[in-house]
Amino acid sequence: MQKLLEKVIAGATGWLELRYQARSTKRITVRNGSLEESSSALVAGLGVRALVDGVLGFASTTDVSERGIRAAIDAAQAAARTSAQAKKQRIKGLASAPMAKGRFAVNTDDPLDAHSLEEKLALVLGLDERIRSGAKEIVSSTASYGEIQDEKVIVTTDGASAHIFDSKPELRTIAVASRNGDQTMGLESSGITGGWSDLLEIATLEELADKAVQVAVDQLSAPHPSGGTSVVVLDPSLVGILCHEAIGHTVEADIVLGGAITADKIGRVVGSELVTLCDSGATEHAPFAVGILPVDDEGVLTRRTVIIEHGVLRSFLHNRETAAHYGVAPTGNARAYVYSDDPIIRMRNTYIEPGETSVDELIGGVRNGYYLRELGMSGQADSNAEFMFGVREAHRIVDGKIGEFVRGATISGNAFDVLKSIDAVGDDFAWENGAGACGKGQFAKVDAGGPHVRCTLTIGGRQA
């Protein structure tokens, strides 16, 4: 495929980007001991971007013969030409970048295909069984395994020619508990970039199942938090969610140009000086981050991007178009989910750098507050950095000690106010390693994380 794409592009006119992707996926889901799904899919095709008169056009096709590829190029160029008649802002050019050449593959010695379907099925059945037998209150259990394996070839007229292999397995669990008509849910998942044994290393089946059961059962008859402003300690997962959802999206250069709150804040203080916040294509500080991306979908080699350095906003996240607009180097954040998606600005692995305070000290320093762990059912944030997240697990902290479990907690506020309120950053580090995907018109497998941090924000409770 690489040879064919190189051949076609060699004779083409104008700037072109050809991206072939073959994605193989498997999913096995078991609920209450019954199989819900065992499926596989193979989706392959070519996505083409063309630049004509300073305007981009995109077309995709499943016909990857030489003739089909040429037809897709024609369609992309025609789309660009048509749009050029109405578009106000022309692309000044695409910023030059270190373009990827050669072969890039996930580093694992235990590929997913080396494990049989029967083995994967047995694992999911065992996980489901462990949830169901975890507590007498459990009335429903769900366990699932999913895997995505990608082969990509990216060839551009300005130097990229990369052959990329990726592997992302994941496990999800749901436990539903019930007592006296009250029903609660516990979710726990793990996901990585890597191989089979790596997935089981990041969290054992027992850990996943037992945590889901515990969260579901603990919520039964737990009180709701009292609403208001509170000092809280966030776990690495919630720190990651805050970095990704509430800060990260507001520094994606396309969102910035759309009028995000960060638009005029480069070089300005936007957070506590304890905060250094980054987005990286590599798996910094801990292995197996879900969003590992050596080469982005414009064929650019990725790097670690420092977004906020000691509280000062330093960089947005760019593709080649926005980098040219701002006169900076691309950061390798252009991503497409499947062949039929065009590359847009997405995060990879977003995190806060670890600090110097131990987790015990973080919690010990709170007289009256909450310890909050993991994202609940959903999270939402606006481009003005206003956010609202459900919290999966919340405990009161009283006189420096973790106490009572409270249910249904939500946190909200402005993410930059929260960053400014951070008065201590933990010396630990963990990725979320979740099974979800970020949605922005198309999906992206991302990760987020950091150390524990202590800050102040609004807890949603109930008015009497």
Add this chain to the structure above:
Amino acid sequence: MSNGNLLDTCQRALDLVRRHGADRAEVFGETTRTITSAVEKDDLQISKSRQETRVGLRAFVGTQVGFASTNDLSKVEDAAVDAVTLAKASPGDPHNVLPDPNPVVPIDGLYDPGADTFGTADAVNQAIRMLETAKLVDRRVIVGESEFTAGIRNCVLINSAGAEASERSTLFTYSVLTTARDKDQVSNMAFKFGATRSVDSIDVERIARRSSEDSLGSLGARKGQSFNGQVLLDPYAVLNLLALLPFQLNGRNALRGMTRWKDALGETVAVPAFTLVDDGRIPGGVGTASFDREGVPHRRTALIEGGILRSFMHNAYTADAFGVPNTGHAAGSAGSLPAIGPTNFAIVPGEVGKSDLISGIRRGLLVNRFSGNADPISGDFSGVAKAAYLIIDGKIDRPVAGSLIAGNVFEALKSLSGISRETETVFNYTFPFLRLEGISVTAE
């Protein structure tokens, strides 16, 4: 790919699944062609075209089932082998059945031949019209995102029990997301959606104007008041809040004990004025099709009638497991196993106007969008009221920012005090304004 060619491809796939060891089989094939033009930050973005044919193969070996799909038609045999291999490796389940063959009555008006010649330039024109209409309302409005998509879809469903159904349809969808900016003030995002089946009835101006007006209305919002009382939800906010209803009414979730209503058939789950229907045959509806993902004809199903839970949504599996008639709610694409989902899902409108609902409120909140979460199991919800207005003594007083609302969806359905006659259709959901009681409102 024409329906004739697609049918041939599906028949070949069905033969392959059986030849590789399945005793029963089903094949669903879909060809989709879409053209999309989008606006971001007040300017036209990349225009896209896409064409794909995909087939999904379900293999039955006794009571065992496996599924595989591909869009690479040279690999259909590989997919057939995969589906049979997956079936043979999986535990059996007696409810893995194919639906009985049922005659499908075609629905008129799903396909507009005008779509065949609808090209990228036409999509670009509609996107530009949306942008210009929104900006014409007020120059402070920024179109953050808007998108116009024209789609043509052919689908074919065949199975070894003799089912054979096919349909061609067109769908034009458009959405717009705006904010208003005045010096340092940035309004909440407003979002509007529209859809139609025919070229002549495309109307992007209406949603663009309304989105602009919503954004402008929330400029200058200040802190609200904290109280426990009445909240009037706009249909868009109803959509955000009641997103858990399809989950609750999903027969598979009921079967698995995942829903609060699993044992509530025949019981009161909402006020008597509350009736919820799902009807897959409404002319022009986004969720309209003559048959479901398993080839079963769509029909009208009253899910909640006069506040009483009447039915779950079923596909062949859950209908067999519950021993009830199949409601034709098998859903999904050729890329996935038949799941369960709503078609055109609607709360039947009431008899009072929105303004009468407002005039009955002494102190309350009008919420145009709800940004938060509702736990599908417990029904607990909590989140931010977006583009919200304080209502005092029956009149809209002023816009408020940052108010959190919290309560429980199940309690709210049993205590709601008003359903408007005005409705709004967003995606495949048609909802009125709802006035809820006993909601906790917290001003930040």
